[in-house]
Amino acid sequence: MNRLNKLFANKKDNLLSIYYTAGYPELNTTLDIAEALEKAGADFLEIGFPYSDPVADGPTIQHSSQQALDNGMTLNLLFEQLKDLRKRVTIPILLMGYVNPIVQFGVERFCKKAAEAGVDGVIVPDLPMYEYETLYAGFFKDNNLSNIFLVTPQTSADRIRKIDELSNSFIYLLSSSSITGGNLDVSDSIEDYYKRIKAMQLKNPTIIGFGIADNATFKKACEYANGAIVGSKFVKLLETEDYLNKIPAFIKAIRPS
Amino acid sequence: MKYGVNEQGYYGDFGGAYVPEMLYPNVEELRQKYLSIINDADFKAEFDLLLKDYVGRPSPLYYAKRYSEKYGANIFLKREDLNHTGSHKINNAIGQILLAQRLGKKRIIAETGAGQHGVATATVCALKGIECVVYMGEVDMARQAPNVSRMKMLGAKVVPAKSGSKTLKDATNEALRDWIANPVDTHYIIGSVVGPYPYPDMVARFQSIISLEAKKQLFEHTGKELPEYVMACVGGGSNAMGMFYHFLDDESVKLIAVEAAGKGVDSGHSAATTFLGREGVLHGSRTILMQTDDGQVVEPYSISAGLDYPGIGPQHAHLYKINRAQYTSVTDDEALQAGLLCCQLEGIIPAIESAHALAQLEKMKFKKDDNVIICLSGRGDKDLDTYIKYFGY
Numbered sequence: 001m002n003r004l005n006k007l008f009a010n011k012k013d014n015l016l017s018i019y020y021t022a023g024y025p026e027l028n029t030t031l032d033i034a035e036a037l038e039k040a041g042a043d044f045l046e047i048g049f050p051y052s053d054p055v056a057d058g059p060t061i062q063h064s065s066q067q068a069l070d071n072g073m074t075l076n077l078l079f080e081q082l083k084d085l086r087k088r089v090t091i092p093i094l095l096m097g098y099v100n101p102i103v104q105f106g107v108e109r110f111c112k113k114a115a116e117a118g119v120d121g122v123i124v125p126d127l128p129m130y131e132y133e134t135l136y137a138g139f140f141k142d143n144n145l146s147n148i149f150l151v152t153p154q155t156s157a158d159r160i161r162k163i164d165e166l167s168n169s170f171i172y173l174l175s176s177s178s179i180t181g182g183n184l185d186v187s188d189s190i191e192d193y194y195k196r197i198k199a200m201q202l203k204n205p206t207i208i209g210f211g212i213a214d215n216a217t218f219k220k221a222c223e224y225a226n227g228a229i230v231g232s233k234f235v236k237l238l239e240t241e242d243y244l245n246k247i248p249a250f251i252k253a254i255r256p257s
Numbered sequence: 258m259k260y261g262v263n264e265q266g267y268y269g270d271f272g273g274a275y276v277p278e279m280l281y282p283n284v285e286e287l288r289q290k291y292l293s294i295i296n297d298a299d300f301k302a303e304f305d306l307l308l309k310d311y312v313g314r315p316s317p318l319y320y321a322k323r324y325s326e327k328y329g330a331n332i333f334l335k336r337e338d339l340n341h342t343g344s345h346k347i348n349n350a351i352g353q354i355l356l357a358q359r360l361g362k363k364r365i366i367a368e369t370g371a372g373q374h375g376v377a378t379a380t381v382c383a384l385k386g387i388e389c390v391v392y393m394g395e396v397d398m399a400r401q402a403p404n405v406s407r408m409k410m411l412g413a414k415v416v417p418a419k420s421g422s423k424t425l426k427d428a429t430n431e432a433l434r435d436w437i438a439n440p441v442d443t444h445y446i447i448g449s450v451v452g453p454y455p456y457p458d459m460v461a462r463f464q465s466i467i468s469l470e471a472k473k474q475l476f477e478h479t480g481k482e483l484p485e486y487v488m489a490c491v492g493g494g495s496n497a498m499g500m501f502y503h504f505l506d507d508e509s510v511k512l513i514a515v516e517a518a519g520k521g522v523d524s525g526h527s528a529a530t531t532f533l534g535r536e537g538v539l540h541g542s543r544t545i546l547m548q549t550d551d552g553q554v555v556e557p558y559s560i561s562a563g564l565d566y567p568g569i570g571p572q573h574a575h576l577y578k579i580n581r582a583q584y585t586s587v588t589d590d591e592a593l594q595a596g597l598l599c600c601q602l603e604g605i606i607p608a609i610e611s612a613h614a615l616a617q618l619e620k621m622k623f624k625k626d627d628n629v630i631i632c633l634s635g636r637g638d639k640d641l642d643t644y645i646k647y648f649g650y
Contacts, residue, residue, distance in 0.1 A: 052421065052553040053539075055433045056277040062420060074551040099275055100538045104552030125277035126538070130265065150278035154440055159281075177279050177440045 015227025023073025058181030082117035121146035181232035184211035194224035266454025271571035274453035318474035330623035344635030352463030357444035370425035371563035372404025374448030379413035422556035449493025450570030453541030464499025496634035512582035517559035528557035608635035
């Protein structure tokens with residue numbers, strides 16, 4: 001049981017997660033942002049580590065990644081920053097990023113460092129299931145890290161079952177087949193997709209991401225899943241002045257209760 | 258084939274399909290169907306006919322007499338520059354448009370560096386009346402302006418890639434993002450032997466016509482089954498893989514792949530991937546790429562837009578690692594000088610990409626009767642501005 005499992009065991013509805021890119025807009029505010037988000041009521045966080053070629057991301061997160069790299073963010077520095085993580089933050093933390101920086105860092109070493117820092121899970125969009133299973137799953141298990149898989153409206157039922165089997169905390173449902181930063185798809189076909197997933201009665205909770213930007217889209221997502229993730233919209237807040245003090249109002253606007 | 262891809266999409270340690278879930282269904286559909294489609298008799302007949310009547314194949318294997326005298330061996334040029342649209346890129350574009358039709362796709366996207374693949378793709382889309390969107394780095398659009406105009410005349414929409422280095426890798430990122438957003442109706446015609454499996458294998462098969470012809474043609478010229486050397490330039494590596502393909506299992510044939518050293522391998526302005534790169538993941542496959550210690554992709558440099566890519570195809574990475582092919586590099590200056598020499602000795606203006614392979618001739622030690630095949634992958638019309646500026650004509 002890691003912190004994610006405990007969270008999902010105790011809370012089933014309206015979970016709110018926030019994504020942000022480490023090293024953006026300033027190099028050394030990674031933990032300040034995490035602390036502020038916890039105080040404001042976020043249930044868990046995804047801290048992105050930047051990559052030069054983020055193919056699954058739209059302009060907002062691309063920009064934050066490039067800026068973070070220009071600021072000097074690296075995986076080594078991020079783990080340095082995370083040394084005090086568990087002195088300051090108690091909610092579950094996931095790291096999110098692309099596979100190449102992890103491969104260069106060493107996958108086993110990455111998992112160990114993440115566990116030492118008190119990280120609970122990892123999201124690597126371009127790490128395929130086959131490579132995860134055959135090469136890396138052992139490192140994740142040894143370090144009590146959850147690997148989070150993505151599901152899109154095009155993912156087949158068989159594959160969703162397999163993902164459910166390999167997952168041990170939650171499944172990340174993409175609200176559409178798109179890059180990050182788009183609008184929430186509210187078409188009939190997308191409703192069918194959520195209903196189809198719900199009817200499968202998966203063993204893992206589901207969290208919806210991509211296109212969640214306000215209370216309306218958050219509520220919509222929570223009708224079908226255990227919660228939702230806000231990314232690009234929050235990264236945009238970080239572009240503004242005095243962003244740390246604006247975090248409570250941001251969270252309240254998305255989830256008023 | 259000993260050096261071919263395995264069922265999981267790997268060549269030794271390299272390959273695979275490192276794609277986000279959003280791309281998985283597209284890539285999986287291709288994986289399941291590509292072999293049955295391209296091995297189908299109807300597909301083969303249409304592919305062969307178009308290569309013959311539309312592309313103008315077989316491309317000649319030209320015995321370059323004055324080169325041969327200069328370098329003391331029998332030098333043959335495989336004339337891909339004479340293909341319709343001016344380079345080998347058309348071979349793959351024809352193959353993939355026929356595949357896309359059979360997959361029921363209504364829209365084509367592509368990335369392009371020098372513009373040769375973009376032009377080839379725009380051409381086959383015009384041929385088949387299919388919508389075409391080409392992503393091209395903003396920097397490349399400026400240095401290959403004639404090709405941008407050609408694509409537009411052929412009816413394609415050219416979208417500038419404005420992120421990162423604004424060159425080929427960024428155009429590839431943008432094309433992948435487009436494919437994520439349009440998963441059902443769109444086929445992505447990747448122009449080189451890169452990307453997630455099955456692309457490296459599929460593109461290599463379409464380009465393998467180069468070596469299939471060359472092998473027969475060499476026999477007609479010399480009565481010999483095999484050459485001593487086969488040489489080609491490598492960016493992503495599609496002309497090289499096409500040129501090597503049917504010689505891979507003939508271990509006596511020395512395969513030479515020439516990368517772009519730019520201003521010099523140690524200058525900080527280079528695209529010599531095997532010299533400067535390490536193993537990692539780029540654009541969907543595990544391969545060798547130029548990157549920082551932190552795993553960020555390094556922006557490459559070459560005067561040749563078609564070689565200005567930070568990785569190489571996974572099969573090349575494998576051939577490099579096991580020493581089946583020799584990877585070397587030549588600088589901008591060496592390539593341009595070789596391009597001019599080709600004009601003056603053989604009356605052929607080569608693409609600057611292909612001129613890299615020609616420049617390697619200067620560094621080789623041949624025996625008198627050695628037969629050497631070099632892939633002249635494209636013609637130099639698109640590079641006239643660069644040549645003119647460099648030599649001051």
